[in-house]
Amino acid sequence: MGRRRNNLDYVFxxxxxxxxxxxxxxxxxxTILLTVVSxxxxxxxxxxxxxxxxxxxxxxxxxVTIYIEAIRNTPLIIQVFWLFFGLAVLGARxxxxNAAVIALVINTGAYSAEIMRAGFQAIPKGQLEAANCLAMTRRQIFWNIQLPQAAELVYPALVSQFILMMLATSIMSQISVEELTGVGYQVQSITFRGFDVYLVIAALYLALATMLRxxxxxxxxxxFTRLRRLRTPL
Known part of the structure; x- marks a missing residue:
């Protein structure tokens, strides 16, 4: 009988x-380009x-509610397939x-909308009433009071969402976008070193996520001056 090979003998x-x-x-x-432009x-x-x-x-x-609910409750890969394959059937290639960027922007927009909505709602109403008493216009209130405070309040959540979107770029290999995961597929199919290849790919994604954070x-x-003063971790 032949000697059974021990799985622990695997050599990287x-x-x-x-x-x-x-x-x-x-x-x-x-991958970086897709992240930035999305x-x-x-x-x-x-x-x-x-x-x-x-x-x-x-x-x-x-x-807006229909858009947010539709995007947040369907898989990103289905949205990408619809843009890339579905529209082609209708003659819009x-x-x-471009399909990857549009899908990521639409997806990021839906999730960011709910995060920012929470930020706007967290602003004390007394500040808005005080701004109205000072005869500030609606535009001035939005740009000088609401938007900065809302973004600051929910910034950690936004950071986490942006990192998730960076990791979601890996899905775009399914429509032949040769980002990091797509390259990993190609290398693995040639070398047949799947464990080694995807270990490197995982390490690169970890490095990219750390760099983005x-x-x-x-x-x-x-x-944000308050975050700088408090040194709040993200």
């Missing part, structure tokens, strides 16, 4: 890193939706990168 082999270094770096860059417009969309849901006319509140923490220290 990361030699593929040298052979596929350029592809991995390209995947990291594309977070900023997504936050702006979410803030606009939060304002519309709180202060807009009834029809706008209904439309969208490239993989540090960048957002630095932005908070510059933008």
């Amino acid at each position: 082999d990361f030699s593929f890193l040298e052979s596929f270094r350029s592809e991995i770096i390209s995947g990291v860059r594309l 977070i900023l417009p997504g936050f702006a969309l979410g803030t606009a939706c939060a304002v519309g849901r709180l202060y807009g006319p009834r029809w706008l509140q209904t439309a 969208i490239g993989p990168f 540090l960048c957002l923490h630095g932005a908070a220290q510059l933008a």
